Amino acid sequence: MFSTCTDPSSLHGLSWMLCYLTTGKHMMFYGSFGVVLILLAVTAPAALIFGFGGALAARSHIAPLKLFGRGYISMVRGVPDIVFFLFVPIAMDQGLEYLRNRVKCPDWNQPVWAGNEFHVCAAAKLPLNTAPQIYHEIYGFALAVVAFSIVYGAFAANVLYGAMQAVPRAQLETAEAYGMTRAQVNRRVLIPQMWAYAIPGLSNLWMILIKATPLLFLLGIEDIVYWARELGATKSQIYAYPHGDWRLYYFLALLIFYLVMTKLSELVLDRINRRLAFGQATAAGEALRKAGA
Amino acid sequence: MKKLILTAAILGLSAGVAAAETVRMGTEGAYPPYNYIDDNGQVAGFERELGDKLCEMEKLDCTWVTNDWDSIIPNLLSGNYDTIMAGMSITEEREKSIDFTQAYYPPAASSYMAMDPGVDLKGGVVAAQTGTIQAAHVAETGATLAEYATLDDTIAAVKNGEADAVFADKDALKPFAGTDGMQFVGEDVQLGKGIGIGLRKSDTALKDKFNDGISKLKADGSLNEMLKKYFGDDALTFN
Numbered sequence: 001m002f003s004t005c006t007d008p009s010s011l012h013g014l015s016w017m018l019c020y021l022t023t024g025k026h027m028m029f030y031g032s033f034g035v036v037l038i039l040l041a042v043t044a045p046a047a048l049i050f051g052f053g054g055a056l057a058a059r060s061h062i063a064p065l066k067l068f069g070r071g072y073i074s075m076v077r078g079v080p081d082i083v084f085f086l087f088v089p090i091a092m093d094q095g096l097e098y099l100r101n102r103v104k105c106p107d108w109n110q111p112v113w114a115g116n117e118f119h120v121c122a123a124a125k126l127p128l129n130t131a132p133q134i135y136h137e138i139y140g141f142a143l144a145v146v147a148f149s150i151v152y153g154a155f156a157a158n159v160l161y162g163a164m165q166a167v168p169r170a171q172l173e174t175a176e177a178y179g180m181t182r183a184q185v186n187r188r189v190l191i192p193q194m195w196a197y198a199i200p201g202l203s204n205l206w207m208i209l210i211k212a213t214p215l216l217f218l219l220g221i222e223d224i225v226y227w228a229r230e231l232g233a234t235k236s237q238i239y240a241y242p243h244g245d246w247r248l249y250y251f252l253a254l255l256i257f258y259l260v261m262t263k264l265s266e267l268v269l270d271r272i273n274r275r276l277a278f279g280q281a282t283a284a285g286e287a288l289r290k291a292g293a
Numbered sequence: 294m295k296k297l298i299l300t301a302a303i304l305g306l307s308a309g310v311a312a313a314e315t316v317r318m319g320t321e322g323a324y325p326p327y328n329y330i331d332d333n334g335q336v337a338g339f340e341r342e343l344g345d346k347l348c349e350m351e352k353l354d355c356t357w358v359t360n361d362w363d364s365i366i367p368n369l370l371s372g373n374y375d376t377i378m379a380g381m382s383i384t385e386e387r388e389k390s391i392d393f394t395q396a397y398y399p400p401a402a403s404s405y406m407a408m409d410p411g412v413d414l415k416g417g418v419v420a421a422q423t424g425t426i427q428a429a430h431v432a433e434t435g436a437t438l439a440e441y442a443t444l445d446d447t448i449a450a451v452k453n454g455e456a457d458a459v460f461a462d463k464d465a466l467k468p469f470a471g472t473d474g475m476q477f478v479g480e481d482v483q484l485g486k487g488i489g490i491g492l493r494k495s496d497t498a499l500k501d502k503f504n505d506g507i508s509k510l511k512a513d514g515s516l517n518e519m520l521k522k523y524f525g526d527d528a529l530t531f532n
Contacts, residue, residue, distance in 0.1 A: 024333035090371060097372075116390055117493055118371045125372065130315040133356055220360060220368070230323065230330060233445040236468030238325055240332045244472070245449060 029227035050153025055160035076154030100124035159201035319374035322359035327380035382485030396487025407458035417457035
Protein backbone atom coordinates (compact mmCIF):
# COMPACT_ATOMS: atom_id res chain seq x y z
CA MET A 1 0.00 0.00 0.00
CA PHE A 2 2.73 2.48 0.99
CA SER A 3 5.93 2.74 -1.02
CA THR A 4 8.00 2.05 2.10
CA CYS A 5 6.39 -1.37 2.44
CA THR A 6 8.12 -2.97 -0.54
CA ASP A 7 10.73 -4.69 1.62
CA PRO A 8 9.05 -5.78 4.87
CA SER A 9 12.16 -7.49 6.27
CA SER A 10 13.92 -4.13 6.62
CA LEU A 11 11.13 -2.57 8.67
CA HIS A 12 10.90 -2.29 12.45
CA GLY A 13 8.50 -1.16 15.12
CA LEU A 14 5.74 1.21 14.11
CA SER A 15 6.46 1.28 10.40
CA TRP A 16 6.47 -2.54 10.31
CA MET A 17 3.13 -2.52 12.10
CA LEU A 18 1.70 0.09 9.74
CA CYS A 19 2.75 -1.93 6.69
CA TYR A 20 1.56 -5.17 8.29
CA LEU A 21 -1.88 -3.77 9.01
CA THR A 22 -2.32 -2.56 5.44
CA THR A 23 -1.47 -5.76 3.53
CA GLY A 24 -3.94 -7.05 0.96
CA LYS A 25 -4.95 -9.76 3.37
CA HIS A 26 -5.79 -7.24 6.08
CA MET A 27 -7.83 -5.25 3.58
CA MET A 28 -9.90 -8.38 3.00
CA PHE A 29 -10.29 -8.69 6.77
CA TYR A 30 -11.58 -5.11 7.01
CA GLY A 31 -13.85 -5.76 4.05
CA SER A 32 -15.36 -8.77 5.78
CA PHE A 33 -16.76 -6.47 8.48
CA GLY A 34 -18.78 -4.91 5.67
CA VAL A 35 -19.93 -8.38 4.63
CA VAL A 36 -21.26 -9.04 8.12
CA LEU A 37 -23.00 -5.65 8.27
CA ILE A 38 -24.59 -6.20 4.84
CA LEU A 39 -25.73 -9.64 5.93
CA LEU A 40 -27.42 -8.10 8.99
CA ALA A 41 -28.93 -5.26 6.95
CA VAL A 42 -30.42 -7.67 4.40
CA THR A 43 -31.32 -10.56 6.68
CA ALA A 44 -33.14 -8.59 9.37
CA PRO A 45 -35.87 -7.16 7.08
CA ALA A 46 -36.07 -10.41 5.10
CA ALA A 47 -36.53 -12.44 8.28
CA LEU A 48 -39.16 -9.94 9.44
CA ILE A 49 -41.08 -10.44 6.20
CA PHE A 50 -40.84 -14.22 6.55
CA GLY A 51 -41.97 -13.88 10.16
CA PHE A 52 -44.84 -11.59 9.27
CA GLY A 53 -46.04 -13.97 6.58
CA GLY A 54 -45.64 -16.95 8.90
CA ALA A 55 -47.57 -15.28 11.74
CA LEU A 56 -50.43 -14.18 9.46
CA ALA A 57 -50.59 -17.66 7.93
CA ALA A 58 -50.67 -19.29 11.36
CA ARG A 59 -53.59 -17.03 12.36
CA SER A 60 -55.45 -17.54 9.11
CA HIS A 61 -58.90 -19.12 9.04
CA ILE A 62 -58.07 -21.02 5.85
CA ALA A 63 -57.02 -24.48 7.01
CA PRO A 64 -54.14 -25.27 4.58
CA LEU A 65 -52.60 -21.83 5.09
CA LYS A 66 -52.89 -22.19 8.86
CA LEU A 67 -51.29 -25.62 8.68
CA PHE A 68 -48.47 -24.24 6.55
CA GLY A 69 -47.83 -21.35 8.97
CA ARG A 70 -47.90 -23.58 12.03
CA GLY A 71 -45.74 -26.21 10.31
CA TYR A 72 -43.13 -23.65 9.24
CA ILE A 73 -42.87 -22.19 12.73
CA SER A 74 -42.57 -25.44 14.63
CA MET A 75 -40.40 -27.32 12.13
CA VAL A 76 -37.73 -24.68 11.68
CA ARG A 77 -37.64 -23.85 15.37
CA GLY A 78 -37.18 -27.50 16.19
CA VAL A 79 -34.20 -28.18 13.91
CA PRO A 80 -30.70 -27.22 15.15
CA ASP A 81 -29.33 -24.13 13.34
CA ILE A 82 -26.17 -25.86 12.18
CA VAL A 83 -28.08 -28.68 10.52
CA PHE A 84 -30.26 -26.12 8.82
CA PHE A 85 -27.35 -24.01 7.61
CA LEU A 86 -25.59 -27.03 6.16
CA PHE A 87 -28.74 -28.40 4.56
CA VAL A 88 -30.60 -25.39 3.12
CA PRO A 89 -27.84 -23.85 0.95
CA ILE A 90 -26.82 -27.23 -0.53
CA ALA A 91 -30.43 -28.26 -1.12
CA MET A 92 -31.26 -24.91 -2.73
CA ASP A 93 -28.12 -24.95 -4.85
CA GLN A 94 -28.77 -28.45 -6.16
CA GLY A 95 -32.48 -27.74 -6.60
CA LEU A 96 -31.82 -24.62 -8.68
CA GLU A 97 -29.18 -26.38 -10.77
CA TYR A 98 -31.53 -29.30 -11.31
CA LEU A 99 -34.26 -26.98 -12.61
CA ARG A 100 -31.82 -25.14 -14.87
CA ASN A 101 -30.64 -28.49 -16.15
CA ARG A 102 -34.19 -29.41 -17.16
CA VAL A 103 -34.59 -26.12 -19.03
CA LYS A 104 -31.17 -25.59 -20.58
CA CYS A 105 -30.14 -29.16 -21.37
CA PRO A 106 -33.35 -31.06 -22.16
CA ASP A 107 -31.40 -33.90 -23.76
CA TRP A 108 -29.19 -34.49 -20.71
CA ASN A 109 -29.30 -38.27 -20.39
CA GLN A 110 -27.07 -38.93 -17.38
CA PRO A 111 -28.55 -39.32 -13.93
CA VAL A 112 -28.28 -36.06 -11.97
CA TRP A 113 -27.63 -37.79 -8.67
CA ALA A 114 -25.18 -40.61 -9.38
CA GLY A 115 -23.88 -42.28 -6.26
CA ASN A 116 -22.33 -39.52 -4.17
CA GLU A 117 -21.89 -37.14 -7.11
CA PHE A 118 -24.17 -34.44 -8.43
CA HIS A 119 -24.10 -33.94 -12.21
CA VAL A 120 -25.71 -31.29 -14.35
CA CYS A 121 -24.58 -29.97 -17.71
CA ALA A 122 -22.04 -27.15 -17.70
CA ALA A 123 -24.62 -24.59 -18.84
CA ALA A 124 -26.83 -25.35 -15.84
CA LYS A 125 -24.14 -24.63 -13.24
CA LEU A 126 -24.98 -21.73 -11.01
CA PRO A 127 -22.98 -19.58 -11.33
CA LEU A 128 -21.29 -20.85 -14.49
CA ASN A 129 -17.91 -22.43 -13.96
CA THR A 130 -16.43 -19.73 -16.17
CA ALA A 131 -17.89 -16.88 -14.12
CA PRO A 132 -15.42 -14.76 -12.18
CA GLN A 133 -14.89 -15.73 -8.54
CA ILE A 134 -16.82 -12.68 -7.34
CA TYR A 135 -20.09 -14.12 -8.75
CA HIS A 136 -19.49 -17.36 -6.92
CA GLU A 137 -19.05 -15.37 -3.73
CA ILE A 138 -22.17 -13.28 -4.27
CA TYR A 139 -24.17 -16.42 -5.04
CA GLY A 140 -22.91 -18.11 -1.87
CA PHE A 141 -23.76 -15.00 0.10
CA ALA A 142 -27.30 -14.93 -1.33
CA LEU A 143 -27.81 -18.56 -0.30
CA ALA A 144 -26.60 -17.66 3.18
CA VAL A 145 -29.06 -14.77 3.42
CA VAL A 146 -31.96 -17.04 2.44
CA ALA A 147 -30.92 -19.68 4.97
CA PHE A 148 -30.59 -17.08 7.74
CA SER A 149 -33.93 -15.50 6.79
CA ILE A 150 -35.81 -18.80 6.87
CA VAL A 151 -34.41 -19.73 10.28
CA TYR A 152 -34.80 -16.34 11.93
CA GLY A 153 -38.11 -15.80 10.13
CA ALA A 154 -39.55 -18.77 11.98
CA PHE A 155 -38.51 -17.33 15.34
CA ALA A 156 -39.84 -13.90 14.32
CA ALA A 157 -43.11 -15.54 13.23
CA ASN A 158 -43.58 -17.01 16.67
CA VAL A 159 -42.86 -13.66 18.34
CA LEU A 160 -45.29 -11.82 16.05
CA TYR A 161 -47.94 -14.52 16.47
CA GLY A 162 -47.71 -14.09 20.23
CA ALA A 163 -47.82 -10.30 19.91
CA MET A 164 -50.97 -10.49 17.76
CA GLN A 165 -52.63 -12.65 20.40
CA ALA A 166 -51.61 -10.12 23.07
CA VAL A 167 -53.54 -7.18 21.58
CA PRO A 168 -56.56 -6.72 23.91
CA ARG A 169 -59.67 -8.42 22.55
CA ALA A 170 -61.75 -5.35 23.43
CA GLN A 171 -59.88 -3.29 20.81
CA LEU A 172 -60.74 -5.74 18.06
CA GLU A 173 -64.33 -6.09 19.23
CA THR A 174 -64.79 -2.32 19.07
CA ALA A 175 -63.49 -2.30 15.51
CA GLU A 176 -65.86 -5.13 14.60
CA ALA A 177 -68.74 -3.22 16.16
CA TYR A 178 -67.97 -0.36 13.76
CA GLY A 179 -68.61 -2.85 10.95
CA MET A 180 -65.02 -3.39 9.81
CA THR A 181 -64.21 -6.59 7.95
CA ARG A 182 -61.63 -9.03 9.32
CA ALA A 183 -58.98 -7.70 6.95
CA GLN A 184 -59.72 -4.12 7.99
CA VAL A 185 -59.52 -5.03 11.67
CA ASN A 186 -56.16 -6.66 11.04
CA ARG A 187 -54.80 -3.76 9.06
CA ARG A 188 -56.17 -0.82 11.06
CA VAL A 189 -56.20 -2.09 14.62
CA LEU A 190 -54.36 -5.33 15.17
CA ILE A 191 -51.09 -4.78 13.27
CA PRO A 192 -50.42 -1.18 14.40
CA GLN A 193 -50.91 -2.20 18.03
CA MET A 194 -49.10 -5.51 18.09
CA TRP A 195 -45.63 -3.98 17.53
CA ALA A 196 -45.49 -2.76 21.12
CA TYR A 197 -45.85 -6.35 22.26
CA ALA A 198 -43.49 -7.72 19.62
CA ILE A 199 -40.52 -5.41 20.12
CA PRO A 200 -38.98 -7.07 23.21
CA GLY A 201 -39.02 -10.45 21.48
CA LEU A 202 -37.78 -9.05 18.19
CA SER A 203 -34.95 -7.16 19.85
CA ASN A 204 -33.88 -10.42 21.44
CA LEU A 205 -33.82 -12.05 18.02
CA TRP A 206 -31.80 -9.20 16.55
CA MET A 207 -29.17 -9.61 19.25
CA ILE A 208 -28.97 -13.33 18.61
CA LEU A 209 -28.70 -12.69 14.87
CA ILE A 210 -25.74 -10.34 15.40
CA LYS A 211 -23.91 -13.02 17.31
CA ALA A 212 -24.85 -15.79 14.88
CA THR A 213 -22.95 -14.31 11.94
CA PRO A 214 -19.85 -16.51 12.52
CA LEU A 215 -22.05 -19.33 11.18
CA LEU A 216 -21.33 -17.76 7.78
CA PHE A 217 -18.03 -19.58 7.83
CA LEU A 218 -19.90 -22.88 7.75
CA LEU A 219 -21.33 -21.78 4.43
CA GLY A 220 -17.88 -21.12 3.00
CA ILE A 221 -18.09 -17.34 3.28
CA GLU A 222 -14.93 -15.74 4.52
CA ASP A 223 -16.29 -13.67 7.38
CA ILE A 224 -14.53 -11.78 10.16
CA VAL A 225 -13.99 -14.88 12.28
CA TYR A 226 -12.35 -16.73 9.39
CA TRP A 227 -9.97 -13.85 8.69
CA ALA A 228 -9.18 -13.30 12.38
CA ARG A 229 -8.20 -16.94 12.68
CA GLU A 230 -6.24 -16.91 9.44
CA LEU A 231 -4.38 -13.65 10.18
CA GLY A 232 -3.74 -14.45 13.82
CA ALA A 233 -2.28 -17.89 13.18
CA THR A 234 1.47 -18.31 13.55
CA LYS A 235 3.26 -17.01 10.47
CA SER A 236 6.58 -18.64 9.61
CA GLN A 237 9.40 -17.14 7.53
CA ILE A 238 7.70 -17.94 4.21
CA TYR A 239 5.32 -15.05 4.85
CA ALA A 240 6.43 -11.48 4.30
CA TYR A 241 5.40 -10.56 7.85
CA PRO A 242 6.31 -13.46 10.16
CA HIS A 243 4.89 -13.40 13.68
CA GLY A 244 3.83 -15.72 16.50
CA ASP A 245 0.36 -16.81 17.51
CA TRP A 246 -1.60 -13.54 17.54
CA ARG A 247 -5.09 -14.98 17.48
CA LEU A 248 -5.84 -13.60 20.93
CA TYR A 249 -5.42 -10.00 19.73
CA TYR A 250 -7.53 -10.55 16.64
CA PHE A 251 -10.30 -12.16 18.65
CA LEU A 252 -10.14 -9.28 21.14
CA ALA A 253 -10.79 -6.92 18.23
CA LEU A 254 -13.80 -9.04 17.25
CA LEU A 255 -15.02 -8.99 20.85
CA ILE A 256 -14.96 -5.20 20.82
CA PHE A 257 -16.76 -5.13 17.46
CA TYR A 258 -19.55 -7.39 18.71
CA LEU A 259 -19.87 -5.46 21.99
CA VAL A 260 -20.14 -2.14 20.14
CA MET A 261 -22.73 -3.63 17.80
CA THR A 262 -24.90 -4.93 20.61
CA LYS A 263 -24.58 -1.67 22.60
CA LEU A 264 -25.60 0.45 19.61
CA SER A 265 -28.54 -1.84 18.91
CA GLU A 266 -29.66 -1.57 22.49
CA LEU A 267 -29.72 2.22 22.27
CA VAL A 268 -31.73 2.19 19.04
CA LEU A 269 -34.14 -0.49 20.23
CA ASP A 270 -34.80 1.45 23.44
CA ARG A 271 -35.87 4.47 21.41
CA ILE A 272 -38.12 2.38 19.18
CA ASN A 273 -39.62 0.77 22.24
CA ARG A 274 -40.46 4.16 23.77
CA ARG A 275 -42.09 5.38 20.58
CA LEU A 276 -44.23 2.29 20.19
CA ALA A 277 -45.32 2.26 23.84
CA PHE A 278 -46.66 5.80 23.51
CA GLY A 279 -50.44 5.88 23.98
CA GLN A 280 -50.65 2.11 24.50
CA ALA A 281 -52.69 0.49 27.24
CA THR A 282 -49.58 -1.15 28.66
CA ALA A 283 -47.47 -0.46 31.74
CA ALA A 284 -44.81 1.22 29.60
CA GLY A 285 -47.44 3.38 27.88
CA GLU A 286 -48.92 4.34 31.24
CA ALA A 287 -45.48 5.33 32.55
CA LEU A 288 -44.97 7.58 29.52
CA ARG A 289 -48.37 9.20 30.04
CA LYS A 290 -47.62 9.95 33.69
CA ALA A 291 -44.18 11.35 32.85
CA GLY A 292 -45.72 13.64 30.23
CA ALA A 293 -48.58 14.84 32.39
CA MET B 294 -27.39 -20.12 -46.18
CA LYS B 295 -29.04 -19.51 -42.87
CA LYS B 296 -28.24 -23.05 -41.83
CA LEU B 297 -24.64 -22.61 -42.83
CA ILE B 298 -24.22 -19.50 -40.70
CA LEU B 299 -25.89 -21.23 -37.79
CA THR B 300 -23.63 -24.26 -38.09
CA ALA B 301 -20.58 -22.04 -38.33
CA ALA B 302 -21.71 -20.12 -35.27
CA ILE B 303 -22.28 -23.30 -33.27
CA LEU B 304 -18.91 -24.68 -34.35
CA GLY B 305 -17.21 -21.45 -33.41
CA LEU B 306 -18.95 -21.39 -30.07
CA SER B 307 -18.07 -24.96 -29.17
CA ALA B 308 -14.48 -24.40 -30.27
CA GLY B 309 -14.35 -21.35 -28.02
CA VAL B 310 -15.63 -23.40 -25.09
CA ALA B 311 -13.10 -26.16 -25.71
CA ALA B 312 -10.16 -23.75 -25.85
CA ALA B 313 -10.95 -22.11 -22.53
CA GLU B 314 -12.09 -24.97 -20.35
CA THR B 315 -12.38 -23.54 -16.87
CA VAL B 316 -11.21 -25.62 -13.98
CA ARG B 317 -11.89 -24.55 -10.42
CA MET B 318 -9.08 -25.65 -8.16
CA GLY B 319 -10.10 -26.27 -4.57
CA THR B 320 -7.59 -25.96 -1.73
CA GLU B 321 -7.54 -25.34 1.99
CA GLY B 322 -5.25 -22.33 2.14
CA ALA B 323 -3.99 -23.14 5.63
CA TYR B 324 -1.19 -25.66 5.13
CA PRO B 325 2.09 -23.91 4.32
CA PRO B 326 4.23 -24.51 2.39
CA TYR B 327 1.83 -26.71 0.39
CA ASN B 328 -0.87 -24.08 0.18
CA TYR B 329 -1.51 -20.91 2.14
CA ILE B 330 -2.97 -17.45 1.79
CA ASP B 331 -0.16 -14.97 1.19
CA ASP B 332 -0.06 -11.41 2.45
CA ASN B 333 -2.00 -10.20 -0.56
CA GLY B 334 -4.82 -12.60 0.22
CA GLN B 335 -3.99 -14.89 -2.73
CA VAL B 336 -3.53 -18.65 -2.64
CA ALA B 337 0.21 -19.36 -2.74
CA GLY B 338 2.64 -22.18 -2.09
CA PHE B 339 3.94 -25.33 -3.75
CA GLU B 340 0.54 -26.51 -4.94
CA ARG B 341 -0.38 -23.13 -6.38
CA GLU B 342 2.78 -23.02 -8.47
CA LEU B 343 2.47 -26.64 -9.55
CA GLY B 344 -1.23 -26.31 -10.30
CA ASP B 345 -0.76 -23.17 -12.37
CA LYS B 346 2.05 -24.84 -14.28
CA LEU B 347 -0.09 -27.91 -15.02
CA CYS B 348 -2.99 -25.74 -16.16
CA GLU B 349 -0.71 -23.78 -18.45
CA MET B 350 0.72 -26.98 -19.97
CA GLU B 351 -2.70 -28.55 -20.51
CA LYS B 352 -4.27 -25.27 -21.69
CA LEU B 353 -6.78 -25.06 -18.89
CA ASP B 354 -8.10 -21.85 -17.46
CA CYS B 355 -7.75 -22.30 -13.69
CA THR B 356 -9.15 -20.33 -10.78
CA TRP B 357 -8.35 -21.08 -7.15
CA VAL B 358 -10.92 -21.34 -4.40
CA THR B 359 -10.45 -22.08 -0.73
CA ASN B 360 -12.67 -24.38 1.26
CA ASP B 361 -12.73 -25.62 4.81
CA TRP B 362 -10.85 -28.92 5.17
CA ASP B 363 -13.81 -30.70 6.78
CA SER B 364 -16.12 -30.18 3.83
CA ILE B 365 -13.51 -30.25 1.07
CA ILE B 366 -14.57 -33.65 -0.38
CA PRO B 367 -18.37 -33.10 -0.18
CA ASN B 368 -18.02 -29.77 -2.00
CA LEU B 369 -15.94 -31.41 -4.72
CA LEU B 370 -18.64 -34.03 -5.16
CA SER B 371 -21.45 -31.52 -5.40
CA GLY B 372 -19.51 -29.65 -8.08
CA ASN B 373 -18.47 -26.44 -6.34
CA TYR B 374 -14.96 -26.98 -7.72
CA ASP B 375 -13.29 -29.59 -9.89
CA THR B 376 -10.05 -30.57 -8.17
CA ILE B 377 -8.55 -30.79 -4.72
CA MET B 378 -4.90 -29.80 -4.36
CA ALA B 379 -4.58 -29.47 -0.62
CA GLY B 380 -1.74 -31.70 0.50
CA MET B 381 -4.24 -34.55 0.43
CA SER B 382 -2.57 -37.95 0.73
CA ILE B 383 -3.86 -40.76 -1.45
CA THR B 384 -5.46 -43.31 0.86
CA GLU B 385 -7.74 -46.27 0.27
CA GLU B 386 -10.39 -44.66 2.43
CA ARG B 387 -10.53 -41.55 0.22
CA GLU B 388 -10.26 -43.54 -2.99
CA LYS B 389 -13.67 -44.99 -2.18
CA SER B 390 -15.33 -41.63 -2.75
CA ILE B 391 -13.01 -39.75 -5.12
CA ASP B 392 -10.28 -40.43 -7.68
CA PHE B 393 -6.66 -39.29 -7.49
CA THR B 394 -4.11 -38.51 -10.17
CA GLN B 395 -0.65 -40.01 -9.81
CA ALA B 396 1.30 -38.60 -6.88
CA TYR B 397 2.93 -35.19 -7.37
CA TYR B 398 4.56 -35.48 -3.97
CA PRO B 399 6.24 -38.71 -2.88
CA PRO B 400 4.99 -40.61 0.19
CA ALA B 401 6.15 -38.23 2.88
CA ALA B 402 7.34 -38.67 6.41
CA SER B 403 5.06 -37.71 9.26
CA SER B 404 6.64 -36.69 12.54
CA TYR B 405 5.89 -36.06 16.16
CA MET B 406 6.73 -32.70 17.65
CA ALA B 407 6.69 -31.84 21.33
CA MET B 408 8.18 -29.39 23.83
CA ASP B 409 9.51 -32.16 26.09
CA PRO B 410 11.88 -34.65 24.39
CA GLY B 411 10.95 -37.43 26.84
CA VAL B 412 7.25 -37.35 26.03
CA ASP B 413 5.32 -40.65 25.95
CA LEU B 414 4.10 -41.01 22.36
CA LYS B 415 2.28 -44.28 22.90
CA GLY B 416 0.34 -43.44 26.03
CA GLY B 417 0.09 -39.64 26.10
CA VAL B 418 -2.26 -37.22 24.39
CA VAL B 419 -1.31 -36.60 20.74
CA ALA B 420 -2.89 -33.82 18.69
CA ALA B 421 -3.64 -34.23 14.98
CA GLN B 422 -5.76 -32.49 12.38
CA THR B 423 -9.24 -33.98 11.97
CA GLY B 424 -9.74 -36.30 9.02
CA THR B 425 -6.05 -36.70 8.16
CA ILE B 426 -4.08 -39.93 7.78
CA GLN B 427 -2.04 -38.79 10.77
CA ALA B 428 -5.15 -38.72 12.96
CA ALA B 429 -6.01 -42.25 11.83
CA HIS B 430 -2.47 -43.36 12.65
CA VAL B 431 -2.51 -41.86 16.16
CA ALA B 432 -5.77 -43.68 16.88
CA GLU B 433 -4.02 -46.95 16.04
CA THR B 434 -0.92 -46.36 18.20
CA GLY B 435 -2.82 -46.44 21.48
CA ALA B 436 -2.15 -42.80 22.32
CA THR B 437 -5.12 -40.60 23.17
CA LEU B 438 -6.04 -38.71 20.00
CA ALA B 439 -6.94 -35.04 20.33
CA GLU B 440 -8.39 -33.76 17.05
CA TYR B 441 -8.30 -30.12 15.92
CA ALA B 442 -9.71 -28.36 12.88
CA THR B 443 -6.46 -26.86 11.62
CA LEU B 444 -2.72 -27.44 11.88
CA ASP B 445 -2.34 -24.21 13.85
CA ASP B 446 -4.77 -25.45 16.45
CA THR B 447 -2.77 -28.64 16.94
CA ILE B 448 0.44 -26.64 17.51
CA ALA B 449 -1.36 -24.31 19.91
CA ALA B 450 -2.70 -27.35 21.80
CA VAL B 451 0.85 -28.57 22.45
CA LYS B 452 2.07 -25.11 23.44
CA ASN B 453 -0.68 -24.59 25.99
CA GLY B 454 -0.41 -28.10 27.39
CA GLU B 455 -3.69 -29.57 26.13
CA ALA B 456 -1.72 -32.21 24.22
CA ASP B 457 1.72 -33.73 24.88
CA ALA B 458 2.74 -33.88 21.23
CA VAL B 459 1.50 -33.11 17.74
CA PHE B 460 1.64 -35.62 14.88
CA ALA B 461 1.58 -34.16 11.40
CA ASP B 462 3.27 -34.01 8.06
CA LYS B 463 6.98 -33.37 8.67
CA ASP B 464 7.30 -30.56 6.13
CA ALA B 465 4.33 -28.74 7.56
CA LEU B 466 5.82 -29.02 11.06
CA LYS B 467 9.31 -27.85 10.11
CA PRO B 468 8.62 -24.10 10.36
CA PHE B 469 7.52 -24.56 13.97
CA ALA B 470 10.74 -26.31 15.10
CA GLY B 471 12.55 -24.10 17.59
CA THR B 472 9.57 -21.88 18.44
CA ASP B 473 8.79 -22.03 22.17
CA GLY B 474 11.04 -25.08 22.57
CA MET B 475 9.15 -27.19 20.02
CA GLN B 476 11.27 -30.02 18.65
CA PHE B 477 10.92 -33.24 16.66
CA VAL B 478 10.69 -36.34 18.86
CA GLY B 479 10.52 -40.03 18.13
CA GLU B 480 10.87 -41.77 14.78
CA ASP B 481 9.47 -40.52 11.49
CA VAL B 482 6.56 -42.57 10.13
CA GLN B 483 5.82 -43.19 6.45
CA LEU B 484 2.11 -42.90 5.75
CA GLY B 485 -0.04 -42.93 2.61
CA LYS B 486 0.82 -43.27 -1.05
CA GLY B 487 1.95 -39.73 -1.65
CA ILE B 488 -0.11 -36.67 -2.47
CA GLY B 489 -2.20 -36.49 -5.63
CA ILE B 490 -4.85 -34.25 -7.13
CA GLY B 491 -8.32 -35.32 -6.02
CA LEU B 492 -11.05 -35.41 -8.67
CA ARG B 493 -14.61 -36.68 -9.11
CA LYS B 494 -14.63 -40.25 -10.37
CA SER B 495 -16.59 -39.20 -13.46
CA ASP B 496 -14.00 -36.59 -14.53
CA THR B 497 -11.77 -39.03 -16.35
CA ALA B 498 -10.77 -36.60 -19.12
CA LEU B 499 -9.53 -34.06 -16.61
CA LYS B 500 -7.70 -36.76 -14.69
CA ASP B 501 -5.90 -37.87 -17.88
CA LYS B 502 -4.83 -34.31 -18.58
CA PHE B 503 -3.36 -33.80 -15.13
CA ASN B 504 -1.70 -37.22 -15.18
CA ASP B 505 -0.14 -36.33 -18.50
CA GLY B 506 1.12 -33.01 -17.14
CA ILE B 507 2.56 -34.54 -13.98
CA SER B 508 4.34 -37.23 -16.04
CA LYS B 509 5.95 -34.56 -18.20
CA LEU B 510 7.09 -32.55 -15.19
CA LYS B 511 8.51 -35.68 -13.60
CA ALA B 512 10.34 -36.62 -16.81
CA ASP B 513 12.08 -33.29 -17.32
CA GLY B 514 12.99 -32.92 -13.65
CA SER B 515 11.13 -29.66 -13.11
CA LEU B 516 8.85 -31.22 -10.49
CA ASN B 517 11.89 -32.18 -8.43
CA GLU B 518 13.22 -28.63 -8.74
CA MET B 519 9.92 -27.28 -7.51
CA LEU B 520 9.95 -29.70 -4.56
CA LYS B 521 13.46 -28.50 -3.63
CA LYS B 522 12.41 -24.89 -3.92
CA TYR B 523 9.60 -25.29 -1.40
CA PHE B 524 10.78 -28.10 0.86
CA GLY B 525 14.54 -27.48 1.00
CA ASP B 526 17.46 -29.31 -0.58
CA ASP B 527 16.85 -32.47 1.42
CA ALA B 528 13.26 -32.72 0.17
CA LEU B 529 11.89 -36.04 -1.01
CA THR B 530 12.04 -36.23 -4.79
CA PHE B 531 10.98 -38.53 -7.60
CA ASN B 532 13.65 -40.53 -9.38
